[in-house]
Amino acid sequence: MASPVGHSLFGYVIYDLARQKRDQINWREFLYFVIIANIADIDYLFGFVVGKPNQYHHQFTHSIAFAVLVSIAVTLLSRWKNHEISLRFFSATLITYCSHLIVDFFTVDTSFPFGEQLFWPFSGRYVLSPVSFFSDVHKYFIKRQKRIHRNDKAEN
Numbered sequence: 001m002a003s004p005v006g007h008s009l010f011g012y013v014i015y016d017l018a019r020q021k022r023d024q025i026n027w028r029e030f031l032y033f034v035i036i037a038n039i040a041d042i043d044y045l046f047g048f049v050v051g052k053p054n055q056y057h058h059q060f061t062h063s064i065a066f067a068v069l070v071s072i073a074v075t076l077l078s079r080w081k082n083h084e085i086s087l088r089f090f091s092a093t094l095i096t097y098c099s100h101l102i103v104d105f106f107t108v109d110t111s112f113p114f115g116e117q118l119f120w121p122f123s124g125r126y127v128l129s130p131v132s133f134f135s136d137v138h139k140y141f142i143k144r145q146k147r148i149h150r151n152d153k154a155e156n
Contacts (some may be wrong), residue, residue: 002103002134004038010099011037018092036096039070040104054111058126062104062116067097107134 015033019026040061047055060066071094079085104116106129115128 002107004041006134007037007041007100007103008034010103011035011096014092014096014099018088033092033096036070036074036093037100040067040097040100057111058104058109058113058116060117060120062101063118063120064098064101065119065121067094067101070097103134105129106132108132108136110136 011033012030014037015030018033019029041057043056043059043061044053047053047057071090074093075085075090078089101116101118105118105127109115109128113126115126117124118127119125
């Protein structure tokens with residue numbers, strides 16, 4: 001699975017494409033896009049509660065239906081502030097949330113359950129692209145940690 005940094009970079013790219021004032025960065029909007037790009041991984045919190053962080057990862061929060069629900073909810077909440085419902089805001093939120101799903105779909109997944117439940121609640125099946133464009137961040141750091149540990153033992 002991709003790292004929060006990777007998801008944040010995609011959130012930034014979408015923010016940069018969506019922003020209207022090109023001459024300056026609106027840090028509140030930027031932060032909003034980064035949070036939405038990462039919010040699907042809130043399912044880790046459910047796993048931490050039971051002592052198994054990956055237990056609920058890639059389930060309903062990694063579905064298209066949940067992305068739509070979150071986008072609708074956030075758009076309705078923003079209505080209180082702006083007093084109008086913006087299709088542009090809804091679309092930007094949905095695209096940003098779905099960027100997370102797309103990145104995870106094309107990322108090597110080395111931990112069970114493999115893939116994500118993109119079509120929840122209509123299907124509980126996990127799906128994963130047969131072609132990966134992104135490496136698994138956990139695998140990279142585990143290999144790196146083992147290499148560092150071996151070097152420390154060799155020096156002693």
